[in-house]
Amino acid sequence: MTYPYRVYGLTLGCDTPVSGLALEPSDFERYDVIVSLGPETDWVQEARRPAVPRGAPEARGIERDTSPFTLTSYGAREFFELSYGNEARFLVDGVAERLLGKLSAAFHE
Numbered sequence: 001m002t003y004p005y006r007v008y009g010l011t012l013g014c015d016t017p018v019s020g021l022a023l024e025p026s027d028f029e030r031y032d033v034i035v036s037l038g039p040e041t042d043w044v045q046e047a048r049r050p051a052v053p054r055g056a057p058e059a060r061g062i063e064r065d066t067s068p069f070t071l072t073s074y075g076a077r078e079f080f081e082l083s084y085g086n087e088a089r090f091l092v093d094g095v096a097e098r099l100l101g102k103l104s105a106a107f108h109e
Helices: 042-047
Strands: 003-007 010-014 033-036 051-055 069-074 079-084 088-093 098-102
Touching: 042 088
Parallel strands: 010 033, 033 098
Antiparallel strands: 003 010, 051 069, 069 079, 079 088, 088 098
């Protein structure tokens, strides 16, 4: 089942309900972003090719960010993984049409 949402003008098709978002009453022919919060899907397996770590972003004109944020690029920048320590990880494709989110260290099930 797909749960339809509209957020900031984008239509989202989620594989699980998302608390804090109101379901959109209509079915969309095509979603702007497909969101998976469950098990890894086939496209995630394809995305996991040799990674290029990018490290933490540089702080400019403000205090240096000491958060454990990292950005990893897969393939020829076709997929990106945003990691926030062991708390949350998100894998997104390069055109931002698919997103996989995990809220624990068990990202690689």
